[in-house]
Structure formats: C-alpha cells, structure tokens
Amino acid sequence: MVDFSLRYKKAFTIRGDNVTTYSLAVDIGASSGRLILGHMEKNQMKLREVHRFKNKIVQKGEHFCWEVDLLFSEIKTGIKKCLAEGIKPSSIGIDTWAVDFVLLDENDKLLTDAVAYRDSRTDGMMEKVFQTIMKERLYLETGIQFQKFNTIYQLYSLKETQPEVLEKAKTFLMIPDYLNYLLTGKKVNEYTNATSTQLVSAFTKKWDHDILTKLGIQTEMFQDIHPPQTVVGSLREELVAEFGCDMDVVLPATHDTGSAVVAVPALDETIYISSGTWSLIGVENHFPICVTKALDYNFTNEGGVDYRYRFLKNIMGLWMIQEVKRNYNDKYSFAELVDLSRDVQEFKATVNVDDERFLLPENMISAIQDYCRETHQQVPITPGEVAKCVFDSLAVSYQQAVHEIEDIFEREFKTIHVIGGGCQNELLNQLIANVTQKEVFAGPVEATAIGNLAVQLMTLGEIESIHEARSIIKQSFEVRTYTSK
Missing domain, CATH: 3.30.420.40 (ATPase, nucleotide binding domain)
Structure with a gap:
C-alpha cells in the first residue's frame, strides 16, 4: 500500500539555529x-x-x-x-x-x-x-x-x-x-x-x-x-x-518535461519550449485536444501537475549537436560550436530534424551531410557549417510547430518561453525570435529540477499551489529577453 499521509518531518542543517525544510x-x-x-x-x-x-x-x-x-x-x-x-x-x-x-x-x-x-x-x-x-x-x-x-x-x-x-x-x-x-x-x-x-x-x-x-x-x-x-x-x-x-x-511530475513545465514562470498566454536533448514545444491546457487537426499535426496531450495537459510536440532537439560534438571527439565545446556557426552566416542548408535517420545514426555529421546531398542543398563541411545547419534546422522546426499550435487554437501567441539547459544557447534563442517574430524569454536554466522541487515543497506545505510556485520561480531565477532582428 502507498502511504498517502505526510509526516512533515522538518529537515535541518547543523550550521544554523533556524530550522529549514529541504x-x-x-x-x-x-x-x-x-x-x-x-x-x-x-x-x-x-x-x-x-x-x-x-x-x-x-x-x-x-x-x-x-x-x-x-x-x-x-x-x-x-x-x-x-x-x-x-x-x-x-x-x-x-x-x-x-x-x-x-x-x-x-x-x-x-x-x-x-x-x-x-x-x-x-x-x-x-x-x-x-x-x-x-x-x-x-x-x-x-x-x-x-x-x-x-x-x-x-x-x-x-x-x-x-x-x-x-x-x-x-x-x-x-x-x-x-x-x-x-x-x-x-x-x-x-x-x-x-x-x-x-x-x-x-x-x-x-x-x-x-x-x-x-x-x-x-x-x-x-x-x-x-x-x-x-x-x-x-x-x-x-x-x-x-x-x-x-x-x-x-512523486513530482516524474516525466522530466512535466516537471520542467511547472517552472515556466507564466503559462497562460505563452508557448513554451523545454529545450534539452529533446525539444518539447507546446502550451498548457486544462483539457485534452484529441481533434483531427491535432492528430494530423501529431501533437500530444501528456499529463501534467494538477491534471493539466501538456499539449505539445516532440522535436529532436539538442541531441543532434550533442552527437556532432561527440563525432568531433569533443574537440569543440558547445560554446565554441556556437561561435563557429556565427562565423559562417552565408551558409544556408536545413534538415528535417525529425527524420528517423537522426534518432541514432552511426555518425550524426555524415547523416546531416547525406540529407543535404539528397535534398540538393549545400553540404556542410566545416564544424561551423555543420553546427549552423543544426541550429537553423531547429529554429525552422520550432517555427513550423508554432504555426501548427496557432492554427489549432485559432489564435496568435505573442511570446515563447524557452526553459531548460538549451535556453543558455543565446544564438538559438535569437534565431527563434527572428524566425517566429515573437518575443522570446529564456530561463530558468534548471527548470526540471526547479519544477521537481516545487511539487515536493507543495507536498510539504511550504508552497500552497502551482500558481504560487510559478510566482516564486519568477522572482527567484534569471530570465532573459530576445526580440526579433
């Protein structure tokens, strides 16, 4: 049997007189x-x-x-x-x-x-x-x-x-x-x-x-x-x-995206992107949307905290650049790959990031190059070109998903909120703002852990509700703003 009672055992630290719940x-x-x-x-x-x-x-x-x-x-x-x-x-x-x-x-x-x-x-x-x-x-x-x-x-x-x-x-x-x-x-x-x-x-x-x-x-x-x-x-x-x-x-939301979405400081009027190995782009809803158009666009209605629904689409995400980094034998850091991509602004080629070939290829760089050859595009050769192809492709996929969300809801969203480790990629944040022509907010970085902790603190009685949790998160962590150029 599961024990639904909570004993409110207050944690403590030996370094102070005040009792703190951890x-x-x-x-x-x-x-x-x-x-x-x-x-x-x-x-x-x-x-x-x-x-x-x-x-x-x-x-x-x-x-x-x-x-x-x-x-x-x-x-x-x-x-x-x-x-x-x-x-x-x-x-x-x-x-x-x-x-x-x-x-x-x-x-x-x-x-x-x-x-x-x-x-x-x-x-x-x-x-x-x-x-x-x-x-x-x-x-x-x-x-x-x-x-x-x-x-x-x-x-x-x-x-x-x-x-x-x-x-x-x-x-x-x-x-x-x-x-x-x-x-x-x-x-x-x-x-x-x-x-x-x-x-x-x-x-x-x-x-x-x-x-x-x-x-x-x-x-x-x-x-x-x-x-x-x-x-x-x-x-x-x-x-x-x-x-x-x-x-x-x-139990927090044990699905990491479920925890991450708790940490979006304001969800009523924004699209979110939980950016990590995968990119999860969507909105929070109070009921499932199982209509034909949602099926055609392949959106999901995953469960959330307080029985809210995460209406979103799963996109391949930063897995691609992680594999590119590994294929280069970790010669370049993620920050260096971003800088190298900035140096090749004239290069233009994009791939469908959700093509199955990118799920677990023997070599991600070769898979990207093969896709570009097959689609008669310029083939990325240098590390900067490969990285730019990945970042541009992600931005294009986000733009398409935003269009689909707005088509389903028959309304326009003014902002996009990027959370998780991927929100540290300033280049990608700016690309998202540019291609969608929307204001982009980036942060908090540790969204999944924050959402996990928020639910635990709600359970312990330290936070009253998900609404209060989001208010606290908004004033506790840095969020950056990007506008289209």
Missing part, C-alpha cells in the same frame, strides 16, 4: 543526472547541486539499454554527500525521461533490461499495432502523439519477439517508478510519465484496459496510477540503516 530533486536525463537540494528562503527558492554523474546508453546483447542499477547507486551517493554536509532532506523526488520501463517477475526480480527508446526493436511495430487498433481510435482514446518508440510499441515488440517474458511479468514500472521502488519497496505508476506510454485514457486518467486487451497485453502487471504530490512512502529499512536517517519519497 527537499532533494533527482533529475536524470539522457546524458547526465544530478541531485539538487532546494529550500525556501525569504519567499525565494534556493538551489544547490550536491552531486552530478554521467548517464548513457550501453549495448547489452542485441539491445541498447540504460544502466538502472548504476543510476540507483549514484542516487545513493548523492544522498550520502548531502548528509555528509549535515543536511537531512525531508523529501526526495525523482524525474527522468519518458516511455522506458522494466518488468519484474513474481519474486520482484528484473525480467528485462531497461531497453532504451533509441533501440531499433520498435521498428515496424507501430504499423503492426495499427492492424489491430485504428490509428485514429488510438489517438481519440489517449491523445498521445505517434512516435515509434512509445511504450505501447516497445511492449508489442516484446509480445512479438519474447512472449514468454510478458507472460511471466507481474509488475510494470517505468524508470522513475522502478527507482522509487528501490528506495521504498512500494510499487506505483506515476501519472505524468504513465501518459507517455500511449496506454492511458486521456479522459479517465487510468490505464486503458480495452487497448491493452486488444493488443494481448495483460493488464494485471500495471499498478494504480497516482498523481504528483503523492507520498510513496518512507525509505526501506536497510536504506534507513545505511543513511542513518529516513525521508519521504514524494
């Missing part, structure tokens, strides 16, 4: 993870990173996978670093990327590796699912955009290739759910991440048993879905003994 955000992305400590001080949110570690996809046998046990070990290391400084958090909350999962057997042992969404096992699976459930029906029920790596197609791949694994499975947990299980021993599926599976009804907010049954996927392995601000429970006894203290494990 929360610890575990924010894990595709290339790195970190633990960030947060607390309220004079009506402002204060952050401090206590631990950072690398994360990457590794090949295990035939598949590309995440090392979830290593991630859990890093979480424990971060907790210990925090405690070594004399700070005992009241709560801890975990967010990661979406769609990926593990399955447990009847003895709660892993049946599967945490296969990564960039793995090729889902090739052709979306089309096979459509043979059983019409594409339009699937969208009408779930409101989720069609991406070949969605959980529904990962599970169907298992059904096609390893049906015996699905038959043995007793528990389905997404990556943050599994990490929460390792901390508490409690099995919970969190709402915002569960919606990304394309298996949750956009209207009932529960697992869609009709879809699961039609696909021949057993429903019993799925857990009850719980919203952000749920207290999962206390730490396992062995972890309490290892750390020398207890803390509550709280």
Whole structure:
C-alpha cells in the first residue's frame, strides 16, 4: 500500500539555529543526472547541486539499454554527500525521461533490461499495432502523439519477439517508478510519465484496459496510477540503516518535461519550449485536444501537475549537436560550436530534424551531410557549417510547430518561453525570435529540477499551489529577453 499521509518531518542543517525544510530533486536525463537540494528562503527558492554523474546508453546483447542499477547507486551517493554536509532532506523526488520501463517477475526480480527508446526493436511495430487498433481510435482514446518508440510499441515488440517474458511479468514500472521502488519497496505508476506510454485514457486518467486487451497485453502487471504530490512512502529499512536517517519519497511530475513545465514562470498566454536533448514545444491546457487537426499535426496531450495537459510536440532537439560534438571527439565545446556557426552566416542548408535517420545514426555529421546531398542543398563541411545547419534546422522546426499550435487554437501567441539547459544557447534563442517574430524569454536554466522541487515543497506545505510556485520561480531565477532582428 502507498502511504498517502505526510509526516512533515522538518529537515535541518547543523550550521544554523533556524530550522529549514529541504527537499532533494533527482533529475536524470539522457546524458547526465544530478541531485539538487532546494529550500525556501525569504519567499525565494534556493538551489544547490550536491552531486552530478554521467548517464548513457550501453549495448547489452542485441539491445541498447540504460544502466538502472548504476543510476540507483549514484542516487545513493548523492544522498550520502548531502548528509555528509549535515543536511537531512525531508523529501526526495525523482524525474527522468519518458516511455522506458522494466518488468519484474513474481519474486520482484528484473525480467528485462531497461531497453532504451533509441533501440531499433520498435521498428515496424507501430504499423503492426495499427492492424489491430485504428490509428485514429488510438489517438481519440489517449491523445498521445505517434512516435515509434512509445511504450505501447516497445511492449508489442516484446509480445512479438519474447512472449514468454510478458507472460511471466507481474509488475510494470517505468524508470522513475522502478527507482522509487528501490528506495521504498512500494510499487506505483506515476501519472505524468504513465501518459507517455500511449496506454492511458486521456479522459479517465487510468490505464486503458480495452487497448491493452486488444493488443494481448495483460493488464494485471500495471499498478494504480497516482498523481504528483503523492507520498510513496518512507525509505526501506536497510536504506534507513545505511543513511542513518529516513525521508519521504514524494512523486513530482516524474516525466522530466512535466516537471520542467511547472517552472515556466507564466503559462497562460505563452508557448513554451523545454529545450534539452529533446525539444518539447507546446502550451498548457486544462483539457485534452484529441481533434483531427491535432492528430494530423501529431501533437500530444501528456499529463501534467494538477491534471493539466501538456499539449505539445516532440522535436529532436539538442541531441543532434550533442552527437556532432561527440563525432568531433569533443574537440569543440558547445560554446565554441556556437561561435563557429556565427562565423559562417552565408551558409544556408536545413534538415528535417525529425527524420528517423537522426534518432541514432552511426555518425550524426555524415547523416546531416547525406540529407543535404539528397535534398540538393549545400553540404556542410566545416564544424561551423555543420553546427549552423543544426541550429537553423531547429529554429525552422520550432517555427513550423508554432504555426501548427496557432492554427489549432485559432489564435496568435505573442511570446515563447524557452526553459531548460538549451535556453543558455543565446544564438538559438535569437534565431527563434527572428524566425517566429515573437518575443522570446529564456530561463530558468534548471527548470526540471526547479519544477521537481516545487511539487515536493507543495507536498510539504511550504508552497500552497502551482500558481504560487510559478510566482516564486519568477522572482527567484534569471530570465532573459530576445526580440526579433
């Protein structure tokens, strides 16, 4: 059973007389993870990173996978670093990327590796699912955009290739759910991440048993879905003994974009771009939009905090420049690639950033060059040309998504708010302002961790509501402004 009560254990620091309530955000992305400590001080949110570690996809046998046990070990290391400084958090909350999962057997042992969404096992699976459930029906029920790596197609791949694994499975947990299980021993599926599976009804907010049954996927392995601000429970006894203290494990929006959107200082009248490995561009809405035009434009209705909906589109994002940097053997920093791109203003070529060839190419630079050759454009040769091609292509993709959002809502938005690590790219921010002819606000940088902490502090009673949280965030963190030139 999940413990919904909250004991309001006040954290403290040994360096002062005042009692301060601390929360610890575990924010894990595709290339790195970190633990960030947060607390309220004079009506402002204060952050401090206590631990950072690398994360990457590794090949295990035939598949590309995440090392979830290593991630859990890093979480424990971060907790210990925090405690070594004399700070005992009241709560801890975990967010990661979406769609990926593990399955447990009847003895709660892993049946599967945490296969990564960039793995090729889902090739052709979306089309096979459509043979059983019409594409339009699937969208009408779930409101989720069609991406070949969605959980529904990962599970169907298992059904096609390893049906015996699905038959043995007793528990389905997404990556943050599994990490929460390792901390508490409690099995919970969190709402915002569960919606990304394309298996949750956009209207009932529960697992869609009709879809699961039609696909021949057993429903019993799925857990009850719980919203952000749920207290999962206390730490396992062995972890309490290892750390020398207890803390509550709280559900933030465990989907990192769900947490990031909480940190947009003003959402009523703006389009947001959560900019990182992926770019998530959209608006916050109070109801799902499952109309034909949204389907045609391939927009998604992912769950958010307070049962709000993140109506957005997933765009490839800074993954492309991350891979370009790696392909150049990290000879250039991201800042240097930005500077080099400024030096080749006469170069003009763009690619469709959502072309599947860019999902996991052997060499990103070659993939970009091949695309330009095939489309009879100037081929980027120098590092500056390659970088400029990526940044220009991202700006064009954002411009198209903005047009689609305004077409669906039949209204014009005046501003775009860029959040997350990508908002530090001043060149890209200016390009967005130029191509969209809109005012662009950039910040906060640590949006995902901030949103994670805001939900924990709401749960602890330190912040009253998401409205108050956004007001606090607005006055706590720097936001820069860009206008079109």
